[in-house]
Amino acid sequence: MSGTMAVRCPECGREHEYAAPAYPCACGTPVAPPLNRRAAPTRVTHRTWEGDWVTVRCGSCGRADQWPHPELGCSCGTVLRVPVTSAARPPTTGGGDPAEPPVAEPTASRAAFRPVTIRTARDAVTTVARYLRWLGYKDIRRADQRQPHGIGLAARGVVVRVHPLVEPASPRDVECLWLTAMAESCDGVCFSLAGYTDDARDRADGLGVALFVLDLTGTPQPVNAAAVGLVATGAGR
Known part of the structure; x- marks a missing residue:
């Protein structure tokens, strides 16, 4: 289940309202990793391919693509991996490449920042x-x-x-x-x-x-x- 959920940082106790980012499927439908509200977030201390990416299936066309595992940067400096449900791990080879993420919200009078998915x-x-x-x-x-x-x-x-x-x-x-x-x-x-x-x-x-x-x-x-x-x-x- 995607949407918004409360995420509490295990390091400082701060609570954040988190919404998983949606990515455009090849068919044009926005797809977001389903969040698991019953599991606790974990601190990112090291990175691996298996931990950093999940496979999410589009509900419209059924296409499965690899997307970044949802993460949240707490104001205390801790990077949290937000738990997801019903998300298969990506294969080590093959699979589609993630499309460019959606536009970030504008800050002050500047136009919106367009992020680039980080893999390397x-x-x-x-x-x-x-x-x-x-x-x-x-x-x-x-x-x-x-x-x-x-x-x-x-x-x-x-x-x-x-x-x-x-x-x-x-x-x-x-x-x-x-x-x-x-x-x-x-x-x-x-x-x-x-x-x-x-x-x-x-x-x-x-x-x-x-x-x-x-x-x-x-x-x-x-x-x-x-x-x-x-x-x-x-x-x-």
Whole structure:
């Protein structure tokens, strides 16, 4: 059964109202993974193909396609896998490719952000680059200075670290990004697929580094005050 359900974060106890994203089937019918209201969400600590994708069958044409497993980024930085029901695991080979996700809701006066489904590290970088343009940054490029982990991007006024690894970003990751940003006299922003450790979030809050979590639908979610402020004002702040 799809629709909306209450999801409580097991780490901080916050409750979120969650609706599974719908994806367009090849026949044009919106299809959403059915949510399981009787099961509890689980924290994403590592990623596997079997855990990150589910097979959902279209109720109109019967076509079965692979879609990202529903996930929720809690404001505490935890990435939660939302339970689904009657969803078969995808095969290791074959199957249809997911279509582009629906348009994200518009923020402030900007047009709606169009996410890109994330299946590889390259997809994560593509999503972040598109998101930075949506925020108003121009001339986005690979950063001159390498980060100890992940992939660095840069634009006028900002340096960015994309953390596509399976473990949460650490305080050292945040500190290295901040030092790079200080050297360039600009802001530091981090995007992570696996979230952040508690110490990393605390360090980012103290240094003013904006933290975002990437879910597999390709929609970045702000997880600290600096990130919320960036989304509200964009690159022109």
